[in-house]
Amino acid sequence: EIQNLQDSFSKRNPTIHKPYSCFQIRENLFQNQTDTPNRRISKLQQYMNQYIISKGQKLSDIMPQIESNINLAKKFPGIGATYLEIHSPRPSILIEPNVPVIQGKCAKSDKDFKVFGVYEGVSVEKITNYLQEPYKYHKLMTTPESFPKIKQAANNVGIDLYSHFFCLMDESHLLVKDVDYRDNIVLPMNDFFLFKQKALVSATPIAFSDPRFKAQGFRTVTIDADYNYKQDITLIHTNNTLQSIRDYLEQHNDSPICFFINLVDYSHSLIKELGIQNESSIFCAPKSVQKLKNELEFNNAYDEWKSDRMRKFNFFTSRFYNAFDLEVDYTPHVVMLTDIKASPYTILDINTDCVQIAGRFRNGLSTLTHIYTTDNNLPIMTTEEIRIHQFAQEHAYNTIRTLYNSAASETERNAFGEAMRSLPFNRMLYPDGKKNYFAIDNDTNDKLVTGSYHDSDRIISLYYACYMFRPSCTGYIYQFKDFSQLLLQGSKMTVKEKRKKMVAILSELKEPLSEFDLDFINEMRKVDSLLIEAYELLGLDSIIEMDYSQKRMNEAIILKRMQGNTTVKLIKNSFKTGYKYKCSQIVSELTRIFEMLNIHPHKSIRGETINHYFDTVPCRIGKKRERGYFLRAELL
Numbered sequence: 110e111i112q113n114l115q116d117s118f119s120k121r122n123p124t125i126h127k128p129y130s131c132f133q134i135r136e137n138l139f140q141n142q143t144d145t146p147n148r149r150i151s152k153l154q155q156y157m158n159q160y161i162i163s164k165g166q167k168l169s170d171i172m173p174q175i176e177s178n179i180n181l182a183k184k185f186p187g188i189g190a191t192y193l194e195i196h197s198p199r200p201s202i203l204i205e206p207n208v209p210v211i212q213g214k215c216a217k218s219d220k221d222f223k224v225f226g227v228y229e230g231v232s233v234e235k236i237t238n239y240l241q242e243p244y245k246y247h248k249l250m251t252t253p254e255s256f257p258k259i260k261q262a263a264n265n266v267g268i269d270l271y272s273h274f275f276c277l278m279d280e281s282h283l284l285v286k287d288v289d290y291r292d293n294i295v296l297p298m299n300d301f302f303l304f305k306q307k308a309l310v311s312a313t314p315i316a317f318s319d320p321r322f323k324a325q326g327f328r329t330v331t332i333d334a335d336y337n338y339k340q341d342i343t344l345i346h347t348n349n350t351l352q353s354i355r356d357y358l359e360q361h362n363d364s365p366i367c368f369f370i371n372l373v374d375y376s377h378s379l380i381k382e383l384g385i386q387n388e389s390s391i392f393c394a395p396k397s398v399q400k401l402k403n404e405l406e407f408n409n410a411y412d413e414w415k416s417d418r419m420r421k422f423n424f425f426t427s428r429f430y431n432a433f434d435l436e437v438d439y440t441p442h443v444v445m446l447t448d449i450k451a452s453p454y455t456i457l458d459i460n461t462d463c464v465q466i467a468g469r470f471r472n473g474l475s476t477l478t479h480i481y482t483t484d485n486n487l488p489i490m491t492t493e494e495i496r497i498h499q500f501a502q503e504h505a506y507n508t509i510r511t512l513y514n515s516a517a518s519e520t521e522r523n524a525f526g527e528a529m530r531s532l533p534f535n536r537m538l539y540p541d542g543k544k545n546y547f548a549i550d551n552d553t554n555d556k557l558v559t560g561s562y563h564d565s566d567r568i569i570s571l572y573y574a575c576y577m578f579r580p581s582c583t584g585y586i587y588q589f590k591d592f593s594q595l596l597l598q599g600s601k602m603t604v605k606e607k608r609k610k611m612v613a614i615l616s617e618l619k620e621p622l623s624e625f626d627l628d629f630i631n632e633m634r635k636v637d638s639l640l641i642e643a644y645e646l647l648g649l650d651s652i653i654e655m656d657y658s659q660k661r662m663n664e665a666i667i668l669k670r671m672q673g674n675t676t677v678k679l680i681k682n683s684f685k686t687g688y689k690y691k692c693s694q695i696v697s698e699l700t701r702i703f704e705m706l707n708i709h710p711h712k713s714i715r716g717e718t719i720n721h722y723f724d725t726v727p728c729r730i731g732k733k734r735e736r737g738y739f740l741r742a743e744l745l
Contacts, residue, residue, distance in 0.1 A: 186468025227251035236262035256297040281309035313461040319546035346584035447481040506534040692716025
């Protein structure tokens with residue numbers, strides 16, 4: 110029977126001849142390597158626990174309800190797993206990763222299966238009141254952080270939480286993906302294992318190492334299809350994301366564009382550089398919305414998606430990657446962006462993030478593109494190497510803990526305690542000191558995914574290995590790759606850091622400057638006009654010597670301009686050697702010349718300013734004995 114299923118599966122998934130353009134694809138790069146991010150369940154287990162879905166069908170057409178103690182791997186988004194649980198005849202708690210998902214599902218729920226959303230701002234009292242309503246089946250949808258409020262409300266009305274409700278952990282891969290920066294996402298997991306009826310679901314499952322899954326007999330059930338659901342995707346490997354996006358926009362102006370970039374500062378800088386402020390919207394977390402509106406004066410920022418808030422250019426952070434239905438009456442172009450050198454936050458996991466993003470558009474999309482950079486300085490580690498490293502970290506932690514428990518004095522105990530808290534393995538523990546296996550899995554997954562951006566061959570091979578995509582590949586190499594990063598990083602770099610980068614870039618220019626070089630310098634002038642003026646008047650060595658100081662560069666420029674040929678000629682035209690000049694005359698004439706040349710000295714113009722241009726002797730002039738200077742010789 111297994112052999113028949115294997116034969117059937119092979120017929121439905123014939124070998125696809127893979128096109129390539131400017132890259133020589135090494136298809137066997139990962140062929141024998143199991144250390145790819147998010148390793149899937151074994152083939153044997155898939156065939157033993159597999160449902161097949163046809164085009165146009167939903168999960169409810171092939172499965173009466175979600176079984177208990179399974180990890181439902183639905184392989185592609187949008188087949189109605191949460192819909193099935195909402196409409197199953199039993200009380201349910203659905204744990205969702207983000208608020209927009211809950212808001213969207215609540216808005217669509219019907220009166221027979223009314224969904225009640227629980228997130229920040231929803232009180233225990235409101236949950237208690239909902240549970241007292243005479244609904245046939247209560248349906249609660251909550252964020253992980255708000256799950257404790259449901260526990261309290263259930264206790265208030267005398268409900269045995271663990272026997273009464275079926276608990277579904279939706280988008281379960283995020284337990285691993287997000288735990289490093291959002292530790293409360295695993296907050297409900299100790300309770301999850303106490304439910305008599307429970308399951309996990311994800312279109313992009315990640316294998317869990319937590320032994321409780323095995324102890325409770327969890328198995329993986331896969332939903333596959335009898336039709337080709339692969340999504341065409343264009344991969345653009347670049348060293349200049351800004352220029353690649355400019356080129357992309359020139360070729361894709363027939364439909365709105367949705368950018369998925371997990372960094373608000375980056376998106377905002379990109380919008381500014383492209384000059385599309387009035388045509389753009391950013392969808393992100395509430396705190397980022399406040400920053401965009403209050404600090405960056407960008408008002409088209411929202412923490413909740415609505416179709417009427419969409420514009421020609423729309424930017425989404427990871428808050429909107431998962432479990433979120435983006436329904437519009439057109440098919441947009443979709444761009445995913447990874448700029449590894451600009452920020453590791455922009456890294457996209459091909460087997461989870463990219464699959465999820467592609468599945469957000471329920472009515473389809475026009476094109477899907479991933480623009481990405483690589484960095485061959487990134488470390489590459491196998492799963493085995495990562496686990497050895499984790500074991501060493503655990504051993505170091507346990508050694509210090511033994512010393513902590515054996516400390517002879519309070520001072521020693523405090524010192525060892527401080528050392529324990531600073532060790533890397535401490536991040537892989539719950540507050541009570543027990544192992545957080547989701548954090549350990551996160552560390553493994555994160556290192557594998559980051560290493561995949563070492564070179565384009567690895568990215569391309571991962572895309573070909575992914576069940577969701579049918580890739581075509583291209584790449585562009587631009588001059589001065591660092592400058593686009595400079596522009597896009599501007600909002601989060603210090604002035605000194607930015608100037609150091611600019612000086613490094615300028616140092617690569619060779620004399621004589623070409624027309625392209627001059628255009629490039631003019632582009633840099635828009636970023637920091639003072640530094641470019643200093644470069645032109647003083648030279649790079651002087652800028653470095655002045656430690657990139659705003660004040661010192663300003664003063665040096667003023668002095669240089671005051672000593673420039675035009676300035677000197679005009680001053681020599683007004684003042685002659687062998688003559689005496691009152692200080693009032695000197696101030697008046699120098700002021701006139703500087704204003705004419707648009708020179709604004711850092712210090713006030715005084716009589717002694719003439720000493721910059723002439724060798725002088727102080728003197729008194731006229732009956733009133735006014736202060737002045739006798740000009741003996743020209744200095745310049």
